[in-house]
Amino acid sequence: MAEGNEVTTRESTASERAESDTVIRPPVDIFEDAEGITLLADLPGVSREGLNLQVEHDSLTVDAQASINMPEGMEALYADVQSTHYRRRFTLSRELDSAGISANLKDGVLHVHIPKHAEARPRRIEVRVD
Numbered sequence: 144m145a146e147g148n149e150v151t152t153r154e155s156t157a158s159e160r161a162e163s164d165t166v167i168r169p170p171v172d173i174f175e176d177a178e179g180i181t182l183l184a185d186l187p188g189v190s191r192e193g194l195n196l197q198v199e200h201d202s203l204t205v206d207a208q209a210s211i212n213m214p215e216g217m218e219a220l221y222a223d224v225q226s227t228h229y230r231r232r233f234t235l236s237r238e239l240d241s242a243g244i245s246a247n248l249k250d251g252v253l254h255v256h257i258p259k260h261a262e263a264r265p266r267r268i269e270v271r272v273d
Contacts, residue, residue, distance in 0.1 A: 165228060166229070166230045167228065167229050167230075168229070168231055169184045169185050169186055169205070169207075170184070171184045171185075177259075177264055177265050179239065179240075180239060180257045181256050182233070182253075182254075182255040182256075182257070183254055184205055184229075184231065184253040184255070185251065186207050186209070186229055186252070187209065188209030188210060188211050188227060188251065189207040190210065193207055193208040193210060194207045194248060195207065196246050196253075196255065198241045201237070202233070202234055203232070203233045203235055203241070203244075203255075204232045204233075205229065206230050207230075210227065211227060238259050238263035239257045239263075240257070241257065243257070
């Protein structure tokens, strides 16, 4: 990501690169405003039970397992998606308040809001006239 953004993608370790054949890195859009960061991740087929969102120190990890239900008596002859395991990890800046993270999963899109600490938010300074 470009310098100055509050969330950056962490470099993959050798073991994560070896897993890349079985783990999908979901596409993510990240937006910043005065209040914080909003992260939108595409996780088709993932239910709330199959989603694990975890913060540890300055790292946010999205780990999800999709369940693709086939109608009884049918079998997939071809599938664009070979794996149903999603994983993505982000490094959080110190300006963000990881204790205030909120998340919502709707229609296969994970919406995560990470607020900024109050002292990192812009504020208006009142100027008095003497």
